[in-house]
Every structure is written in C-alpha cells, then in structure tokens.
Amino acid sequence: MSNLWNFISMVWYQLTFKPQPLPDDIRLEGQTAIVTGSNVGLGFEAAKELASHGLSRLILAVRDPAKGEAARAEIAQAAPECDVRVWSLDQESWASMVAFAARVRTELDRVDVALLNAGLKRLDFGRSPTGHEAHVQVNYLGTALLSLLLVEPLRRTARQTRKPGRMTITASSVAFWARVREVREPKGGKGILAWLDDPASFVPGDSHYCLSKLLDVFWTRALAARLDPADIIVNTLNPGYCRSSFHRVDSQAEAFGQYLAWSSAEGAYHVTDAAVRHPDSHGAYLSEQRVRPVSRFISSAQGKEVQQKLWDETIAVFREECPEANIKEFTSD
Template identity: 50%
Template structure:
C-alpha cells in the first residue's frame, strides 16, 4: 500500500477512536528492526516472554546480537519451551528463564532481588498483562486487571501494581549499567490504545485503587472498561516515573502494540472477537516490532507514548491538567500500597 495512502488515512482517522484504530491496523504495518541495529553485549529482561509479544520481541532482539535475555514468566515449563525456541535459531545467546508471578508481591520482589545482582541490565520490556472480563481478585486481594498485566486473571493490581512494583525494583540495575556504559538503559512499558476509551469513573474517588477493588465499581455491562482503565493507569505511571528519572541514565516510554493475535484475548467473550482478530489483527511477530522499536529508537523522548512505531499523543485526559493531578495521586496511592503490603521494600525504593 503506498505510503501516501497510509499517511492520509492515519491522520484522518484520529488516534483514540475505534474506527481509527481499525483503519490503522490495515494501513500501518510495523517494520522489523533494520540490519544495522545491534544489541551486542547487552542484557535484556522481558516479562510475559513465554508466548506472544514477549517471546517474539525477545527473539528479534536476540537475532540482532543481544548477548543475554532473561525471560520473566509465570510458568517455568512454558518458559523453557520458549527458551528452546530462541536457542534453536540463536544458540550463542545466553537465554535464562526466571519465574515471576505478578499476583504475588513476594514473587516480584524475589525477581527484583535477583535482577539487582546482574552484572548489567540494558533493556527491560514490561509486557506481562491480563485481560479479565469479570470481577475477580488476585492473591494480594486487588482486582486482577489492576494487579497484573499478565495473561492470567487478577485484580486491577495485576495490570498496574505488578508492573509498577517491578519497574521500581529494576531501576537500580538499569541505572548502574547506564553509569558503567555511558549510554542510557531502556525501560519500556507495554500499554494499549484502549486507554483512550475509558470514562475512568474512579478518578474522583477518595482512593482510586481502593475504589477499583470494590466489586460494584466493575461495569458488568461493559467489561472492557476495566481493562481499558488498567491500561490508562499504566500510561500515567510511566509518565510520572519518567519525571522522576534521569533520561541520561534510564530512558522510559510506553508502547501501544496494536491489535495482535495473541492469548490476551482468550478470556474475552465479546461477540465477533474471533472474526475481528482474523480480519484485522497483526501477528505476534509484527506486534513485537513495536516493542523492539521502542527500545532501539526515540532518544530524548522521555515518558513518550508510542504507537505505530512513532511518538504520538496519549489521550486528552492524560495530557490535561486534571490528568497530571490524577497521575500524581496514582503515584502516591501506589507507593502507599507497596509500603503497606510489601513493607520490606520501603527502605529500598519508596
């Protein structure tokens, strides 16, 4: 399809509209990393790396010379299968499988402690996530979409709290590596364009996270709303964390990988979802190109929101004055949760 046609349609069908999202699925195809991009000598952590975008982004980076990749997975057995898949085409890479359960703060902290002992950590892609279409709670007691971001049910804490906690734990090894190499490390969060599509009714509550843990806050007539809200929390967290970080040491961004045919949709009973994926979805490998693009490019774009492999604006709410205030509130609430529920962590990061 001619580039001019893609450019016209991508601009006419605005970011954040469902029609625009569908059109761009057809007109904007992610491109793989060019041959001149190399990750020689570098170490990367990728969560949710046993399947889908996590696995494919790991494979692509390894194909471009990555020396070591750590696959953060909930199921070690499936992680080992993914490891063998990578080694089959790239036998010289050091591929490690580390267990991490986003529904358990103890598991996340153990993973972070292990990462702190690495001799270097150049790249972290936090991709693990879930899409739960009914109210359910994680092991920590938080609503699953909020708790994780893994492809398994858990509280709002999964899509937000789990990722937020791990991001804090990885700051030290990422910063240390940047200081030793003289180049910024990369921290990329996988989010979604659906963050545009939530009314975010909880934003005016006395406590956003506490309200989202209450069952009557879950919109059963529009179950996708909670997932969309959890992705909005991810964008807000990325921007606030980026404000507190030195971009010369850790460059952070969040990326919308588009609609991809992955296991994320396995719990989605939406009528016609199968046909929609068949007609519009990118393959996991194509979606993974957006993740590898995020860690290879966009220097100087701290806290950027990326879609179709370019920097673009997140939702109008995110960039509004109200959004910035809610962003700060979410930060404070999240840190408060960690201080209460992961008390041994407070001396390290909070």
C-alpha cells in the same frame, strides 16, 4: 464521540500501517535484556527478535517455568549465541517480585533493557491473592513495582556504559477508551485504587482492562518525571490489535481480529522498536512505531492531578503491603 473517534483511528491504522521489524544494523552485542510475560504472544516474539540482533543475554521472566523453558528452547535454536535464561516471576505475588529483583541485582553484571510486557485480560471480576482486582494487580501494580525495583540495576549499567538504559511498559490504545470518571471521581470517597478494587466499580467486559492500561500510561509519565533520561529512558507503547492467546477469553475480540488484527510478531515489532529506538522518547507514548500524543484528559491539568494522586496511592500500597521492596528513593514526594 471521543471513543467513536478512537475506534475509527484504531481501524484506520490497523488497516493502513505495516509494522516493521528492527533494522538489521541495530546490534545488541554485549547487552542484557529482561522481558516479562515472554513465554507466549508479544513478549515471546519481542524476546526472540531482540535475541536475533546479537543480544548477549536474555532473561525470560515468566509465571510458568515449564512454558518458559519451551520458549527458551525455541529462541536458543534461532539465536544460539544468546544466553537465554528462564526466571520465575509472578506479578500476583509481592514476594516473587522482590525475589526476582534481588536475583537481578546479584546474578547479572548488567541490565540494558527492561521490557515490562506481562499482563492479563478478563471479562469478569476477579481478585488477586494480594486482594486487589486482577487487572489492577497484574497489569498495573505488578508492573509498577517491578519498574521501581529495576531502576537500580538499569542505572548502574547506564553509568558503567555511559549509555542510558531502556525501560518500556506495554500499554495499549484502549487506555484512551477507559471510563475516566472512575479515576477522576472515585465513588464513596475512596481513592482511585480502592475504588477499582471494589466490585461495584466493575462493568462486565473489558472496562477494567482498559482502565489498567490507562493507569500504566499515567505511571510511565510519573516515573519518567522522576528519572534522569541520561540514566534511564522510560516509555510506554501501543502494540496494536494482535492475534494471540491474550484475547482467548474474549470471543468478540477474537472474531473481530480475524479482519483487523496483526500477527503477534507484527505486534512485537512495536515493542522492540520502543525498547531500543527513539532515544528522545522519555515519558512518551508510542504507537505505529513513532511518538504520538496522549489523550487530552491525560495531558490536562485534571489529568496531572490524577497522575500525582495515583502515584501517591501506589507508593502507599507498596510501603504498606510490600515494605521489603525498600523503595525509599521514591517515597520522599
């Protein structure tokens, strides 16, 4: 019944809500933004919109530098005053993420906005080179590690400018469609992440994609609880159902999207809106360009227990598999 209601709600807002671009009076002169997964789809459109509002410097963090250069050329043509750079970032590689963060710290004098948008969608089980299930690695662990690695440069800028930095994680309303028993009661006595890495947990289709977005919502709330919003405002968002190459592996979603989906640019309006507006949205979930409640499970006492367990497991993974990340600030609890 819950998922039926979620589906009806999704259809309703897709049909009745009109996403709006950033108002013209929002200006970003002097600011630097990092956008992951920005060579195509929502990430590209969001990066292009930020650049159009006077952004001084834009880092396109992409897995494929050649595709990133094509995106850079298009954005630079539309916003020639913006310094657009393409930096390599592979969220299936711990070393790549650590190297990217080191480059941020040493080459950028400021970071005002970090838009963590990179992700993938598959319908069959796949394992990342790190050994983790692909959705768990890219959509969740990669995003989570990068969020920790970017705290210091965002905080440093915030204290220099006396204006909080913004970190925004792209999630989805499908987070509330996920099979919560997989995180509430992992089988075989395993932890949440170990169970989701097990092929036995995988149901063909988009189940692990949905679960990875649920993990993103939990992570955003856990991270926000550990950061001062005077330094960094962290939130997550639902960009809606959009037409983009992201769904190319899912013919059913692509067919359904012909009737309901927004354009990639309209989906990106949600992303940029969450990244630069809503100053009171710390730890919040945004949908339809406003703060919305999370599911009852996430906000319940049991959900909070899962959130803490997930945090502890995630930090343990980073300490074991990527000690060079040096995330000591977040290992005390």
